[in-house]
Amino acid sequence: MNELIQKGKQAKEAALTLAQAKTKTKNKALSDLATSLIANTDLILAANEKDLAQASENGVRDAMLDRLRLNKQRVADIAEGVRQVAALADPIGEVIHMWKNEAELTIGKQRVPLGVIGIIYESRPNVTVDAAVLCFKTGNATILRGGSEAFHSNLALVSVIRDSLTSSGFPADAVQIVENTSRETAQELMRLNRYLDVLIPRGSARLIQAVLETATVPVIETGTGNCHVYIDKDAQLEMATKIIVNAKASRPSVCNAAETLLIHEGVAADFLPSIIAKLRAEKVEVRGDKTVATIVSDVIPAVELDWETEYADYILAIKVVTSVDAAISHINHYGTKHSEAIVTDNYFTSQKFLQQVDAAAVYVNASTRFTDGFEFGFGAEIGISTQKLHARGPMGLNELTSTKYIIYGEGQIRE
Template identity: 70%
Template sequence: MSELEQKGSAAKAASRALATRTAQEKNAALLYLADQLEDHAQLLLAANEKDLAAAKEKGTAETMLDRLRLTESRIIEIANGTRQVAALKDPVGEVTQMWQNEDNLTIGKKRVPLGAIGIIYESRPNVTVDAAALCFKAGNSVLLRGGSEAFHSNQALVKVIQAALVHQGFPASAVQLVEDTSRETARKMMKLNQYLDVLIPRGGAKLIQTVVQEATVPVIETGTGNCHIYVDEAADLEMAARILVNAKCSRPSVCNAAETLLVHEKVAARFLPMVEQALADFHVELRAEPQAATILSTYVAASEEDFYTEFLDYILAVKVVASLDEATSHINQYGTGHSEAIITNDYFASQQFQNEVDAAAVYVNASTRFTDGFAFGFGAEIGISTQKLHARGPMGLTELTSSKYIILGQGQIRE
């Protein structure tokens, strides 16, 4: 049996043990883990520095370095996120429906853990703890396969996690790290059906599509975020500019950052110069289609591919549209079903936009950056699901459970 199969087998066994542990036991372990993360901050930062140094040597862009970087404040945030997960209601064991059928059988529907979860993800070390905490709280074991760029950080984090769990009486195999970061091992993990119940990819479009196309383990597709801001003819333009700057520039390397600006032609001549000025301090490159280009003073001509692209950088595609219908059609064609926003004071336009745009999160007069488990009140999230089966949008504890039917009888047999 290979090391991967051994860890898969251990994860399966751990999932069965975790499914019967109480919320109080799991919460105590999470609170202890949060303290341990803060107590081991210097160890974690030292490991992270090795990853940052290697990434800088490779010429990694600053936006991607930001995804990789741990700081003392970020470790505190991660620890506080773990405490928030501990404070959330445990969904496991909740009976969501109960009824009696014609045979006088009492039938209930009960939440249960998914089981053993595999997560394949890239550079963000916070995912290691977020995923571990959420899966654990929902009664699941988790097998983590992070990217090579965050290897030292992930290794150190999982050691702290495992030590904390063992201290609280849980098996170390509840949270494991696949230390071989080769593509071949990742592909083998995608086919670990005998041990893994579900696979969740987190990262760029290429990673996610590889997992979706090659995995035989059931996949929950997450997170490519080609998100749009549409500025309607009835928009408050100053509000629109504030929202756009936040959606594009507050953290351009994350999946809920805006990548395309659509502007109604009736306000384009006033709004686009405002945009240009507001984004200048951040050195955002504007990739404009021909009509937008006639208004902007500095731009790069946009290709059609730009409107399909999740840049994850200080780059924004810009297009002028003739109507709300054109805006919604553009979003439904080019978007990834993640997060979309309309800026308008027209109630009917806002409702049409929310009804017609096909995405996990659809905003009126707010930044797409709010699509996040913390912001939605779920605690840490496992990812943003952009598919429609099982879960959609920020995936919190409830989305990491399945259900079983429990049936109570008094000797009934079926005729």
């Protein structure tokens, strides 16, 4: 039998069990999984070393190696994320709203699992655990398809998860991984309508676009992050410096890192020399428009492609704009509706930015790097949704549920 069809059938069966599981039982299983991850740290790191060695041999750049790399602290952080998910309120069974209609029927809207969730993702092994535990907590079975670059790490993590679930009395097939990492198998997963209820891609713009163009399964679009920071004429420049250095250089390979810096012309001459020096000290390559080049002559000239690129690397494009309206226009044209920030002390300017910028997360005087389920208090996240239907922004437990109506009557019939 075809591998994906077999996994789909097993996931459907497991989902039926998970949907009926009690919160206390699920939380105990997650707590045990966190303990198991720590106990198996050496096994996980040994697998990760194989992936890192292969990636280095293939010439993968440093920023992407950082996405792939695990160490004892990162495994400990992953385990802590599992514990935090266990501690979160279980949305399954929650009645969001209840009312009576004219026929005296009591109608309630209740959260239920989605069913079977497919996840296609790249590079970051922590996604394997994040996705598995969020789906498990919300009563969903999951089929994971990671990238070839993290093959050994993902297999090791899923092995630990499945063994732990079995020990806790749950079906191991609640979490499965597709071991064939070929493009053909990924495309087959995208069309597994009979078994998948929803597909969530996490990764590069290229991956997400491929899923959107190919999938016949319903898709939640996530991830692509061409994020901007706008420095207004009324900004505190010391604050602005800290925000942009953090947004770009703290971890440039992630989707909430800034890719473009927009600066109001009123502060450009004072701000550009110092911020470019700070960025270069962090090994960031700067590309600037003509106005930037007249102020700091040795920047690399920016071209049209720079404004629309998610570098995921130590590269930042800088543009000088005439007003907040020009900044908003640029962001809405080139942005990917992920995360955008303004630095300003002007309340009215900040409100215009908040209201007119079209993105899942819009910040005033803070780094875009906070767009994250953990930082928002959701525990781990399944991804950052950049679409507008069903879910938008960091996707935590509530976003992995659907609803059904439950109706209580006393013999009513419709006239």
